Amino acid sequence: MGAHPGLALILGTARRLFRARLHAVEAAGPTLLDRPPTPKPTVKWRILAPARARAALLWRLVPCDDPGSIRPPAPPTAVIPSHTRATAASPPPHPSGARPPVIPADRMPRHVAVIMDGNGRWATERGQPCHQGHRAGASAAKDVIHGALEIGLPYLTLYAFSSESWKRDAEEIATLFELLRQEINGKKDPDHDVRVRWAGSAEGLPEDLVEELLSAERNSRHRTALTLTMCVNYGGRAELAHAAQQLLHATRSGDLPPGTVHEQDLAQHLTLAHAPDVDLLWRPGGERRISNFLLCHSAYAELHFTDTLWPDVDRRDLWQAITEYGSRRRRFGAEAAQAHARAGSAPSGMGGRV
Incomplete structure (x- = not known):
């Protein structure tokens, strides 16, 4: 009713901190007589880090209006700004x-996920510093996004920075983050019909990069042609651990009855809950593994491995991967005849696939 949204964020964060304190009390048991209950530093960090980043963005984007000047909300037809x-x-x-090739609707994947691999090796082969490989890789990613738009792909997910990538050289990490900022801003590029989403953890990321990612999500929320998910500081096992923690909290608070957790409940707490299951997981660069990427979402994905290093990839490679995907028979556990009959109507989401 006119209150600044940052206040709601503060109250919600305080509630989560209080709940974490209650869990610490429960875990402490009789040791409460010896020391005060304190949530683990990692628990507090998981609560405070994203809250601080979101608060900084909210207080910057939404001014504090005089309560006397608050106007009623605009009608629904006026909510979406004209530029969007x-x-x-x-x-x-x-x-x-x-x-792009013409792909029949029943042979077209809805969701393609890509592990962008080989930037460093590409630079080494040419005697160039590693950051040049990442710059070339960023150009390749942009062309693949253009190709996804041209062929009509609804969902594209790119593995931009994994939770294991912190082991890299500090200068290389700084270059990666700067490239991400430039690509997210994209002010010199035309405004394509792409909705940007972010999957990953804010922990350890520069605050301004987190703000850029959240701002890109907000500014592109009305776009509909392609949903582009950038996996930044993402790890599949960490995603599952976080989802399990959320389910545990839900059962303890009474929001979810114990013993009734289903696959759909887990799916709702994953960071890519907005997207259907991955149909095609493509990894260029010569490696033959999925490297902790979208473990649940790719349970029934078709795997496509190519030897071309990522900076040498363009939209034609995406189209080739989609064409090959269309030639495969996806059974989902059914007999061949049944699978052929339902090739174009396989269920989406974690539930229902056996």
């Missing part, structure tokens, strides 16, 4: 003039 309703720019054609 404008026709988005079409992606530029490939320099070769190549056009």
